[in-house]
Amino acid sequence: EDQVTQSPEALRLQEGESSSLNCSYTVSGLRGLFWYRQDPGKGPEFLFTLYSAGEEKEKERLKATLTKKESFLHITAPKPEDSATYLCAVQGEYGNKLVFGAGTILRVKS
Amino acid sequence: GAVVSQHPSRVICKSGTSVKIECRSLDFQATTMFWYRQFPKQSLMLMATSNEGSKATYEQGVEKDKFLINHASLTLSTLTVTSAHPEDSSFYICSAGQGRDYEQYFGPGTRLTVT
Numbered sequence: 001e002d003q004v005t006q007s008p009e010a011l012r013l014q015e016g017e018s019s020s021l022n023c024s025y026t027v028s029g030l031r032g033l034f035w036y037r038q039d040p041g042k043g044p045e046f047l048f049t050l051y052s053a054g055e056e057k058e059k060e061r062l063k064a065t066l067t068k069k070e071s072f073l074h075i076t077a078p079k080p081e082d083s084a085t086y087l088c089a090v091q092g093e094y095g096n097k098l099v100f101g102a103g104t105i106l107r108v109k110s
Numbered sequence: 111g112a113v114v115s116q117h118p119s120r121v122i123c124k125s126g127t128s129v130k131i132e133c134r135s136l137d138f139q140a141t142t143m144f145w146y147r148q149f150p151k152q153s154l155m156l157m158a159t160s161n162e163g164s165k166a167t168y169e170q171g172v173e174k175d176k177f178l179i180n181h182a183s184l185t186l187s188t189l190t191v192t193s194a195h196p197e198d199s200s201f202y203i204c205s206a207g208q209g210r211d212y213e214q215y216f217g218p219g220t221r222l223t224v225t
Contacts, residue, residue, distance in 0.1 A: 034213065043203045043216035044154070046112075087153065096142060096207060098214060100153045 002027040002092045006101035013078055013108050021073040021086055021104045029093025033071050035064050036087040038103070044087055047073075078108045113137050114206050116217035123194055123224055131189045131220045133204030139184035140206035144214060145177075148201045160187045194224045 005024045013019055025033065032051050036044035048057045050066040057064050061082065063074040073086055085105050089098040113136040123129050133143055141162050146154040158168045158179050166179035176198075178190040187206075191198055201221055205214040 032213075036216070041201075041219070041221070043114075043116075043205075043219045046213060046215055049213055097144065097156055097159060098154075099156075102153045 002090055002099040004088055004090055004099055004101035006086075006088050006104050008104060009102070010105040011107070013075075013106070015079055015108055015110045016077045018074070018076045018078070020075070021088075021106070023071040023073070023088030023101055024069060025071070025088075025090045025101075026069075027090045027092045027099075031091040031093055031096075033066055034089045034091070034098060035062075035071070035073055036089065038085045038087055040085075047086075075106070078106075080108050080110050082106065083108045112213075112215040114204065114215050114217040116204055116220050118220060119218060120221045121223070123222070125195055125224055126193055128190055128192045129194055129222060131191075131202055131204075131222075133187045133189070133206070133217055135185045135206040135215075138206070140187075141184060142207045143181060143187040144205045144207075145179060145187075145189050146203045146205070148203060148219075154203060157189075191222065194222070196224045198222065199224045 003026045007022045032049050035047040038044045048064040053068045055066050061076050065072045085103045087103045089100045115134045117132045143160045145157045148154050157172045158166045160166045160179050160181040162181045168174045181187040203219040205216045
């Protein structure tokens, strides 16, 4: 059974204080690992897709990396507007459904 | 691009009534749409996968007779919660897949409250 574990559950940062969010996964044949951002009361917003170990993608202050067992979402010099829940999901080789982790709630204070 | 809409955004209904939620892909055609529910401070749980022109595939534990899914066209899927009860109150979110990359784009969600 595909599983995703995210840590930490919650993270509080000062503005400008860089950090990383972790997503550990087990999946039978990884098709893709996805990162989403979700604001309260809204649907998830797509950030990145990673397909193979060693791959990296960047978008503004965010950078996602992937190994065979985990993915990291690095946040460089965060701003208060980066506050949100960050969700990680995997898609295995059978079917196209996503299995989500519980998410990391990020709060950035000015 | 890749915009998905849902309607309504919020709905309050009485116990025993049925509620229909629409999910539309606005700028692309989606052969597959997905329905999720999310309880407060929890992650998304897949309820069913909806393929255009065929019956939906439900996840284990999801009652197909209670949560009716119709995917009549490449841009529209509907979820009908039949005989709703307070325990069905939740945040329902749809997503649609686009292209080879298997990325899913999510709608803004529908907050259902059953009184």
